[in-house]
Amino acid sequence: MTKTTHGIGHSVPRKEDDRYLRGRGEFIADIALPGAQNLAFVRSPVAHARLRGIRLPPGAAGRIFTAADLIGVQPITAISALPGFKRSDQPVLASGKVRYVGEAIAVCVAPTRAEAEDLAEQAEPEFDELPPVVDMLEARKPGAALVHEHWGDNVFLETVVEADLDAIRAAAAIVVRRRLRTARQCMSPLEGRGVVAVWDRRLEQLVLHTSTQMPHIVRSGLAECLGLDEGRVRVVAPDVGGGFGYKGILLPEEVVAGWLAKKLGHPVRWIEDRREQLTGNADCREHFYDIAAYADADGKLLALEAEATVDAGAYSIYPFSACLEAAQIASILPGPYTMQAYRCRTWSAATNKPPILPYRGVARAGVCYAMETIMDAIAHEAGIEPHEARLRNLVPAEAMPFDNITQKHFDSGDYPECLRRAVAAIDIPTVRRRQAAQIDTKTLVGVGLSIFCEQAAHGTSVYAGWGIPMVPGFEQAVARLTPDGGLELRVGIQSHGQGLETTLAQVGHEILGIPIDRIMVVHGDTALTPYSTGTWGSRCAVMAGGAVASACTELAGRIAAIGAHLLQAAPETVRVGRDVVASATASVAIADVARTWYRRPQDLPAGVAGSGLEVTSGYKPVRDSGTFSYAAHACIVEIDTDLGGVKILDYVIVEDGGVLLNPMIVDGQVAGGTAQGIGTALLEEMPFDEQGQPLASTLAEYSLPGATEMPKLRIFHMETPSPYSTFGQKGIGEGGAIGPPAAIANAVNDALRPLGVAIHELPITPARLLAALAR
Amino acid sequence: MKAASFDLAYPVDLAEATALLARADSRALAGGQSLGPMLNFRLVRPSLLVPIAGLAALRGVEETAQSVTIGACVTHAAIADGLVPDIGLNVLARVAEGIAYRAVRNRGTIGGSLCHADPAADWPTTLTALGADALTSRGRRIPMQNFIRGAFQTALQPGELLVAVAVPKLGAGARWGYVKACRKPGEFAHAMAAVLIDGAVRRAVIGATGGAPQMVGDAMPGGLPGVVLARALAEAG
Numbered sequence A: 001m002t003k004t005t006h007g008i009g010h011s012v013p014r015k016e017d018d019r020y021l022r023g024r025g026e027f028i029a030d031i032a033l034p035g036a037q038n039l040a041f042v043r044s045p046v047a048h049a050r051l052r053g054i055r056l057p058p059g060a061a062g063r064i065f066t067a068a069d070l071i072g073v074q075p076i077t078a079i080s081a082l083p084g085f086k087r088s089d090q091p092v093l094a095s096g097k098v099r100y101v102g103e104a105i106a107v108c109v110a111p112t113r114a115e116a117e118d119l120a121e122q123a124e125p126e127f128d129e130l131p132p133v134v135d136m137l138e139a140r141k142p143g144a145a146l147v148h149e150h151w152g153d154n155v156f157l158e159t160v161v162e163a164d165l166d167a168i169r170a171a172a173a174i175v176v177r178r179r180l181r182t183a184r185q186c187m188s189p190l191e192g193r194g195v196v197a198v199w200d201r202r203l204e205q206l207v208l209h210t211s212t213q214m215p216h217i218v219r220s221g222l223a224e225c226l227g228l229d230e231g232r233v234r235v236v237a238p239d240v241g242g243g244f245g246y247k248g249i250l251l252p253e254e255v256v257a258g259w260l261a262k263k264l265g266h267p268v269r270w271i272e273d274r275r276e277q278l279t280g281n282a283d284c285r286e287h288f289y290d291i292a293a294y295a296d297a298d299g300k301l302l303a304l305e306a307e308a309t310v311d312a313g314a315y316s317i318y319p320f321s322a323c324l325e326a327a328q329i330a331s332i333l334p335g336p337y338t339m340q341a342y343r344c345r346t347w348s349a350a351t352n353k354p355p356i357l358p359y360r361g362v363a364r365a366g367v368c369y370a371m372e373t374i375m376d377a378i379a380h381e382a383g384i385e386p387h388e389a390r391l392r393n394l395v396p397a398e399a400m401p402f403d404n405i406t407q408k409h410f411d412s413g414d415y416p417e418c419l420r421r422a423v424a425a426i427d428i429p430t431v432r433r434r435q436a437a438q439i440d441t442k443t444l445v446g447v448g449l450s451i452f453c454e455q456a457a458h459g460t461s462v463y464a465g466w467g468i469p470m471v472p473g474f475e476q477a478v479a480r481l482t483p484d485g486g487l488e489l490r491v492g493i494q495s496h497g498q499g500l501e502t503t504l505a506q507v508g509h510e511i512l513g514i515p516i517d518r519i520m521v522v523h524g525d526t527a528l529t530p531y532s533t534g535t536w537g538s539r540c541a542v543m544a545g546g547a548v549a550s551a552c553t554e555l556a557g558r559i560a561a562i563g564a565h566l567l568q569a570a571p572e573t574v575r576v577g578r579d580v581v582a583s584a585t586a587s588v589a590i591a592d593v594a595r596t597w598y599r600r601p602q603d604l605p606a607g608v609a610g611s612g613l614e615v616t617s618g619y620k621p622v623r624d625s626g627t628f629s630y631a632a633h634a635c636i637v638e639i640d641t642d643l644g645g646v647k648i649l650d651y652v653i654v655e656d657g658g659v660l661l662n663p664m665i666v667d668g669q670v671a672g673g674t675a676q677g678i679g680t681a682l683l684e685e686m687p688f689d690e691q692g693q694p695l696a697s698t699l700a701e702y703s704l705p706g707a708t709e710m711p712k713l714r715i716f717h718m719e720t721p722s723p724y725s726t727f728g729q730k731g732i733g734e735g736g737a738i739g740p741p742a743a744i745a746n747a748v749n750d751a752l753r754p755l756g757v758a759i760h761e762l763p764i765t766p767a768r769l770l771a772a773l774a775r
Numbered sequence B: 001m002k003a004a005s006f007d008l009a010y011p012v013d014l015a016e017a018t019a020l021l022a023r024a025d026s027r028a029l030a031g032g033q034s035l036g037p038m039l040n041f042r043l044v045r046p047s048l049l050v051p052i053a054g055l056a057a058l059r060g061v062e063e064t065a066q067s068v069t070i071g072a073c074v075t076h077a078a079i080a081d082g083l084v085p086d087i088g089l090n091v092l093a094r095v096a097e098g099i100a101y102r103a104v105r106n107r108g109t110i111g112g113s114l115c116h117a118d119p120a121a122d123w124p125t126t127l128t129a130l131g132a133d134a135l136t137s138r139g140r141r142i143p144m145q146n147f148i149r150g151a152f153q154t155a156l157q158p159g160e161l162l163v164a165v166a167v168p169k170l171g172a173g174a175r176w177g178y179v180k181a182c183r184k185p186g187e188f189a190h191a192m193a194a195v196l197i198d199g200a201v202r203r204a205v206i207g208a209t210g211g212a213p214q215m216v217g218d219a220m221p222g223g224l225p226g227v228v229l230a231r232a233l234a235e236a237g
Ligand SMILES: Cc1cc2nc3c(=O)[nH]c(=O)nc-3n(C[C@H](O)[C@H](O)[C@H](O)COP(=O)(O)OP(=O)(O)OC[C@H]3O[C@@H](n4cnc5c(N)ncnc54)[C@H](O)[C@@H]3O)c2cc1C
Pocket: B027, B028, B029, B030, B031, B032, B033, B034, B035, B036, B052, B072, B073, B098, B099, B100, B101, B104, B107, B108, B109, B110, B111, B112, B113, B114, B115, B116, B118, B120, B121, B122, B123, B156, B160, B161, B162, B163, B186, B187, B188, B189
């Protein structure tokens, strides 16, 4: 098979961009159904209270609904089978208690959103206020107010990795310890969430359009909450304007809208606004680490010890649960390093804040920040450059594949080489010279590094252990040859910015050679696509890519059988590719094969390709413990010590994502993730006051990175194939967001070192910098 | 968030606008870049909105030997693009260019900014430093220093509109410094200072203070305002 310029490894322009760039995408708010009424939610203004009742205005019947109306609707419950996990039931409309500001209490139905808000203003919930639990460390203390009284404490789950460190503690020449905090953030895709739901009377089916990353999971969750057969629920995800994990959960609003559509008999529509997103819905990432490392005098890591707390908020979210983040910390904290012993305790704390959701680089951005901070501390104690300390501790290439101390199976790669390339690309000597020549402290310069690996596309063997409502198994794809020789690929994942309509078409093209513009990728509709757990965990290139490849390969076999007959050749002597079936001497176009099978079956003998030209295939990698891409980030920053500003002067990324299906799209993923990582490092923070009130309710207060905050990234690639995926590809969707907080914080602290101060809290805002400088 | 319901009445001229605005509970709508969000958050609930951005009487620009007079509804973008005569050193265009980002500048107006009187906004501080006057629909001419009364407070009376601002031209050899501290470009400032040195005029003003822009006397302020003022002084040379 000869390579064309549209197969794997080529930077094919994104097929979907034509409609996006011309403003012709169809997003949730573009869906206009006749007779649709708009919804607005009455949301709790207090963080913790007993809900005595709701005073409704006259004429509320049929226009305002509360928990009392939702007879038979089940709460959202996401359990984990990890031992000791405490379950929370999240009512889709609050009943009994409210547990965070923004929790939905009632829903109002009106012709327009403004009128629905008019109604919402008139509904008056009556509260007996309770003391709120706002800080995760306070929440863990005895005597704290209880978010879920019957638990007896505020801990969803405690995990323990034990080891005896006594001997190492006694022997270690270097002992370093840090306490680190990362802020609560809000995931902020351009498009918020939204639902347009309608009851289809003919099919007796709920059709729920929603801006989601996982239509099939939402379908299962909706069916369970509403007490419907799954066949009575169809979930459609139109164009989705970014997700990052924010759209990887079942929403209370989805359940409410689904119930209303069935109850009222007309379509209903809820489009989240930015204030709902910021104050009540999109929270993520809030970690506290107390981490210590023991090393020998040369900086060789002997053992790592950590206690980590995650502020999980009020409820366990479906399907990932409230414990994924903290339990992940325990299993991934050691990063890409070797060590002799490891101890870690984690807590998922419940607080009176919105539930936290998994955000791009789940737990990893915080973990990388903690681990790479401690690596710098070791380097400093050992009196060596930070990269030296890392090179002494990274898993060496010869050891691959490598099972690390928490039994993570690193599939392939050369971590030290990755770091060496980053160090070669960033100009450390110049920074050191500038630092040595610094005469005043008005501007300070520093350099920082981070290196990490990213487990992606991990499947059954990993998720079965978590025991959450969703465990990925075989990924399916349907490949269908159309009667005119085009190809339809149907997949249950959701493309919402990743360019999968292009990369999956490239996979189909690679195998069949059908022109890329005649390959259509269909996704985002449970009625049209096979079951899938959806798009999360950087899984699609590996899982959907693998499934499309196996479906197309099977389809190629059937095409070959027909082609062989048309060529009068033996089936084993023909090959499929470049849009034809070829024998040694002749070829026939795939379009002719299609035309013959569909429209002139009389030309074929009985029994040729009797199973048809539509293939459903399931796929699992050779080993499903995940692909491990990895990257080193290196940056140089300049600090304005008057104003507390941090400017990124240079930013280098060396990334190994295995075989790149489409290098341009990979670069886009890396760049986008890095922008978000810069947000984590320097800008994004959702503060709460002591009463649990969120203090950033607009984008004026919640500061997001924009074009002016983005440095020019210099991205370099290594391509070590994964031994386990179809083409050697690895998932890389999240890495960009993982590395920056650590690299930037290390650079800032490198710059501050002459002043004897350091910052151990993210984001590094001007206020925090000026406070540190004042110490 | 969507606004509570209101009526909308487009006036044909300034006289009709002021007549409509005589109604209690009415509000002028210029570029809507501050009023729009306030309406959506239901922080204000006027029963009548009177759009004024299209009124020719509020969009004119006049240049004399001494000053440039800019209609209240001239947009930040028009000033940034140099469609308004320069008072010297390209000062106005440079200030305008630093306000928010282009989409906001396309609609936001110099008059709206002054009447909104957000302490962190650019025009109140800079126009105070430049010694500009506010001209109102009741024929009043008010020095900027007296026009901005406090945070979100001006000298306008109910039903009175700002018609234009008159900005004196700079003399030869004038020097200007303007520095804002913001977390990122286009954000409202956390501290700002403007300095004008023009012949006998030596004016330093700090803004984003939580109240009206403050003239600085002999004492240097401390903290962040002091830092930005030092930089503005350095910029003015
Ligand atoms: C995202 C964003 C960022 C921003 N960043 C900045 C920034 O960095 N710096 C900055 O200075 N500003 C900033 N602004 C504010 C912007 O400059 C506004 O345009 C300006 O403050 C208001 O002007 P407007 O024409 O939009 O007035 P409107 O919003 O229409 O009106 C504001 C108020 O003034 C009254 N009003 C308007 N015109 C008149 C008049 N002629 N007579 C009497 N009353 C009148 C209105 O009734 C209303 O009360 C930002 C705005 C946004 C949305």
